[in-house]
Amino acid sequence: MTARERILKRLNTRQAQQRTTQLETYQPRKPEHQNKAELIKRFVSELELHQASVIQISQSQRKETLAKLAKEKALERWLLGYGEDFHASIANILSDFSNSVHVEHFDREIESLKDTLFKHIDVAITQVAAGIAETGTLVLTPSASEPRTLSLIPPIHIAIIQTKQLVPTLNDALKLVEKKYQSTLPTNVLFVSGPSKTADIQQTLAYGAHGPKELIVIIEDEGPSNS
Amino acid sequence: MSTEPTFSERSDAALKSAKLRHSFRGAMDFLRQKRRDAVADIDDLESLRAQGERIRADAVARLPELLEQLESNCVRNGINVHWAESGTDANTIISGIAIKHGAKLVIKGKSMASEEIHLNQHLESLGIETIESDMGEYIVQLDHETPSHIIMPAIHKSKEDIAELFENKLGIQCDAEDVNGMIAVGRQILREKFYQADIGISGVNFAIAETGTLCLVENEGNGRMSTTVPPVHIAIMGIEKVIPSLHDLAPLQKLLTRSATGQKITTYLNLISRPRQPEEKDGPEEVHLVILDNGRSHIHQDDALQETLSCIRCGACMNHCPVYTKIGGHAYGSTYPGPIGQVVMPQIEGMEKHGDLLEACSLNGACGEACPVNIELPRLIRTLRDRKQNSKGRLSTENGLWHAWSFTNQRPRLYRTLLRVLRLSRINRWMFPKAWTRSRMPPKPAKRSLHEIWQAQDKERGQKHDGT
Numbered sequence: 001m002t003a004r005e006r007i008l009k010r011l012n013t014r015q016a017q018q019r020t021t022q023l024e025t026y027q028p029r030k031p032e033h034q035n036k037a038e039l040i041k042r043f044v045s046e047l048e049l050h051q052a053s054v055i056q057i058s059q060s061q062r063k064e065t066l067a068k069l070a071k072e073k074a075l076e077r078w079l080l081g082y083g084e085d086f087h088a089s090i091a092n093i094l095s096d097f098s099n100s101v102h103v104e105h106f107d108r109e110i111e112s113l114k115d116t117l118f119k120h121i122d123v124a125i126t127q128v129a130a131g132i133a134e135t136g137t138l139v140l141t142p143s144a145s146e147p148r149t150l151s152l153i154p155p156i157h158i159a160i161i162q163t164k165q166l167v168p169t170l171n172d173a174l175k176l177v178e179k180k181y182q183s184t185l186p187t188n189v190l191f192v193s194g195p196s197k198t199a200d201i202q203q204t205l206a207y208g209a210h211g212p213k214e215l216i217v218i219i220e221d222e223g224p225s226n227s
Numbered sequence: 228m229s230t231e232p233t234f235s236e237r238s239d240a241a242l243k244s245a246k247l248r249h250s251f252r253g254a255m256d257f258l259r260q261k262r263r264d265a266v267a268d269i270d271d272l273e274s275l276r277a278q279g280e281r282i283r284a285d286a287v288a289r290l291p292e293l294l295e296q297l298e299s300n301c302v303r304n305g306i307n308v309h310w311a312e313s314g315t316d317a318n319t320i321i322s323g324i325a326i327k328h329g330a331k332l333v334i335k336g337k338s339m340a341s342e343e344i345h346l347n348q349h350l351e352s353l354g355i356e357t358i359e360s361d362m363g364e365y366i367v368q369l370d371h372e373t374p375s376h377i378i379m380p381a382i383h384k385s386k387e388d389i390a391e392l393f394e395n396k397l398g399i400q401c402d403a404e405d406v407n408g409m410i411a412v413g414r415q416i417l418r419e420k421f422y423q424a425d426i427g428i429s430g431v432n433f434a435i436a437e438t439g440t441l442c443l444v445e446n447e448g449n450g451r452m453s454t455t456v457p458p459v460h461i462a463i464m465g466i467e468k469v470i471p472s473l474h475d476l477a478p479l480q481k482l483l484t485r486s487a488t489g490q491k492i493t494t495y496l497n498l499i500s501r502p503r504q505p506e507e508k509d510g511p512e513e514v515h516l517v518i519l520d521n522g523r524s525h526i527h528q529d530d531a532l533q534e535t536l537s538c539i540r541c542g543a544c545m546n547h548c549p550v551y552t553k554i555g556g557h558a559y560g561s562t563y564p565g566p567i568g569q570v571v572m573p574q575i576e577g578m579e580k581h582g583d584l585l586e587a588c589s590l591n592g593a594c595g596e597a598c599p600v601n602i603e604l605p606r607l608i609r610t611l612r613d614r615k616q617n618s619k620g621r622l623s624t625e626n627g628l629w630h631a632w633s634f635t636n637q638r639p640r641l642y643r644t645l646l647r648v649l650r651l652s653r654i655n656r657w658m659f660p661k662a663w664t665r666s667r668m669p670p671k672p673a674k675r676s677l678h679e680i681w682q683a684q685d686k687e688r689g690q691k692h693d694g695t
Contacts (some may be wrong), residue, residue, distance in 0.1 A: 003520075004310035007466065010524035011291040014533075050494070064605035068254075099321060099391055110456075110509040118422055125585075135492040144506040148455050171477045172493070178473050183300070185439045187504055191496035195449040198410060199488075200379060201256045202250075202386045205411040210417060210497065211448025 029030040037165045040219065043075075046136025047073040050194030051207060053213040059220045062160075063093045069158070069216065076100050077152055079117070079124040079148035082107035086127050086160075106147050111197065117153050124154040128161045130176060132191070134169045139188040148188050159192075163221045234560060234583040241554040247383060248553060250326055254382045255552045261489020262543065262597075279482045280601040282475045283537035286467075290527060290536075293436040293469045294518065299437025304501040305516045310441055314521050321346060321428070321461055322353055324515060328459055330425035334417075336443070336453035338430030338518055338537040339377050339540060341574075343562045346428070358420050360449035362413050367439050369396045375556030377563060378542040379489045383555055417449065427453035427511065431464035432539075433479060434516075437472045439500060441516065444484060446494040454499060460511040466523050467536035478683030479539060482599035487540035493530045522575035535570050537547075537602050544594035544604055549586045559584055566594035570607045585612045646676055 002007070044054045052077050057065050057116040068077060078094055080087050084103040092104050104116060138159050142148040151157050165172050172189075177189060196211030207213055233241070241247055262687050266272050277585035284395075286293060298308045313390030325333060333355055344685045347368075352358045359368045363380035367373065372393055381389070388502055390403035390573060391414060401409050429450055431534065433442040441462050454460045470479065482488045503510035524533050545565025547550040556564040561572040569588065572581035594604040616626075652671045659669050675683075685692040 001314060002310070003312040005309055007312060007518075007520045007524050008291050008294070011294070011466075011527050013528050014530070026493055046491075086658040106508055108508065114422065115510075118418065124511060137492060137496075142507075144504075144508065145508075148451075149506040149509045152455065153449050169477075170475070174477055175475055184437045185498065185500040187499075187501045187507060187510060189500075190353065190451075191492070191497075191498075192494070193492050194494050196446070197494060198362045198447045200361070200366065201380055201389055201406045201409055202384070203254055203379075203382075204386070204406040206407045208414060209410055209449070210360065210421075210449035210452050 006029060006109070021199070022213075034150060034168065036163060036166070037166060040132040043131055043136055043151055043166055044219070046133070047194065047215075048136075050136055050196045050215075051197075054217045054219065056219045056221070058167065059162075059222055062218070063096075065218060066090075066093055070094075070097055070101060073123075073156070075156070077102050077104065077120055077122045077125045077158055079104045079106060079121045079150060081105070081126065081150060083145040084127075089094045091133070091156070102104065108149060110147070112147060116178055117149060121154040123156040123158060123162055124150045125158040126150050126159065128159050128165060130173055131166045132168075132170055132173050133166055135193055137173075137191050137193045139173050140192060141186045142188050142190065148190070151192060154207070155212055156214045156216065157192075157195075158216045159220065160218045160220060163219060231560075234558070235589070237558040237560055238554045241558040246385075247402075247555050250383050250385060250591040251552055251555045254376075254379065255546055257588070258379075258468050258489065258546045259544075262486055262546070263489075265485040265491060273600065274418055276479060276599055277599050278478045279539075279599055280537070282470060282532075283539065283600045285534060286470050286475075287527070287536045289471075290466065290469070293471060294466060296314065296436040297434055297439060297469050298518075300436065302439075302638050303515055304439045305514070306439065306441075306501060307513065309517045310520070311517055312520045314519070317463060317517050317521070318349040320517055321463070321524060322350055324357070324428055324459065324461060325350065326353070328425060330459075332424045333426045333428055334418065334420050334424035334449065334457060335359050335361075336450040336455050337364055337380075337431035337445070338463055339374075339562065340430055340465050341428065342374065343521065344463075344519070346463070349526060358424075358452055360417050361445075362410065362447060362449075364431070365413060365417065366392065366659045369393075373562075375558070376545065376566070377540055378544060383557065395575055420453045421449075421456050424453075424457040425457045425459040426461060427455075428461045429454050430466055431462050431482050431484065433471055433476060433518075433590070434464055434469045435471075435476065435498075436469050437600055441499045442480075443497045443499070444475060444480065444493045444495070445497070446488070446490075448495060451495055452539045453464050454497070455510055458501075458511055459515070459538065460502075461517060463517045463519055465519050465521070467538070483541050484538050486543035486599040487596070526574050527546055527572075532570075532574065532607060535574065538567055538571075539600060539650065541599055543597040543599060547593040547594065547597040549591060550591060554587070561586070565606065566604045569587060570604060570611065573611055573615075578611075578618065582615045585593070585615055588612070643676070643678070650674075685690045 047054050055065055080090055080103060091103050096102055126200045128138045131142045140151055195207050195213055196209045197205060197207045198209040199205050301308050309320045311320055331348055336355060346358045359365045362664040364374060366389055385402045386406060389409060390401040393399050393401045393409060399550055427445060431441045432444050437492050484493050502514040503512050508557040523536060525530055544567050551565040559568050561568050563571050569584045572584060590607050592605045598604060635645060682692050
């Protein structure tokens, strides 16, 4: 008998013991933030609590917003994904910035990009799959065109989210994932709720432990610009 | 004869250390307050706990079926699944993978299961450098210690301790007040390790059977680094960590993070389902899951103690335990300290080795109240204490005393006679063993027994005394 067989045999010696616990069907209280404006408000406040920076704009303001960020934080070396319209659009925007701005595309395997990724990138910019208002969380499903390490290794991560991508709770987000992928989930599904942090030194909060030190979330409204 | 200090000696030493007591007091107060704040926003906390309890109890009840489903889906996804009966087996499997890849450097995300099996020592003995990447674990490793808490490993260290440690071991001057600076030092050193590592090892918070997915929660990002950058990822998980479906994750995640660190959600929640796919640009080329038994299947067979396996390793029980708060994690001398440690350790490493931990309980019940999935820890502790007691043999002094007490209490006349004798003789300190008199006064019998007072009162009121 293999280890597997021995272990399973021991686990099968009991009839399924259902401890009679009162099955309480958990009904999460309907969150107050159901309409779009409330979702946005909650999302922003939660993210800010986690020390992420949040910028709310209309889609037409994307270029000037990125320009401002590039200038304020001296962001020269940018890393983007590759292959989708989004990437072409961003690359286009960035190419109009000063000559010192350099754009790298994650268009090849990490092995040939590792040094650059770890040492020569100031900021990475990604899209998201969804946003969770209740906890100020970005849902990312990294892919061939937007690899996982984009939102992990560079010291600053800029995420662009559309207001229509917001859902109220983690439950809702998981339902979305379940609906879209059934039981065949993507390689990696990531829930990001702020910049990296730790309280391991005498319970004192510090940011930028191993992941990005800064998370900047740009919320774009597809409609007319919101005040 | 063992020269290892006993649990009793270790707790004594811990109690005498004002510094340790101060560190733990501060840390426990902080964690308890955070949890209180975090659960305040849940209207129906009890309902959530009941659901968490049900999901865990159901998973434990259906463990073999869920594990087979998990394995099948992981394999379908391209994850290699290994079964390890003992810690030694797990170590052999893991080092086997490392050797096959000619690994020189292993970087670890946080895993209590790996501490349980002493994985680091095993890999180091084979000449494979093994570095902890969680800041707290890294600090503890630098100082050649083990974690003193399952969530905050360096909780027993002050800022000053850590600054001194960095200076002594890394040769880097640090200002104890500049926590950001010290974290930056850790970040820089460990970043280099992530870059170079041949293998990344992690634990698993929950594994989803239906989808073949490993779920990891963290704040620092070292878990993501360890499971994404190195070309090989090995995850080690206790058999009990499996849950049925993706939607079961929501209530459990809510309970885990609030209980562990008082957060609604951790910075990162990472769901890993497969290794790097052909068109993908990063991620490990190989992912391995080591399913660890190490005594858990025996616990499963024990009806009275099976509930032990519902544990989600949040640390709430130890944060609320008055004993743990005073003596800290190291005094327990075990991988898992606090109430869950008292229940798990005697079962997986034997009553002989860890039975004394069961004495570290004042039977106050706070652990059971704090447990987010309603594990009846007090009952489990009492059951184990009972078993330990019964295994002692009828002739032991303690058993003898209890029998004498029980004999006397069932014979009222004998009892009353003895009471009178006791009152007449004077109780002196010398009549009691040192273990009693070291911190207690000898008891003083009252002038009149309760029965006598009661009898007198009834007489006063003209009532018939019914003092049977």
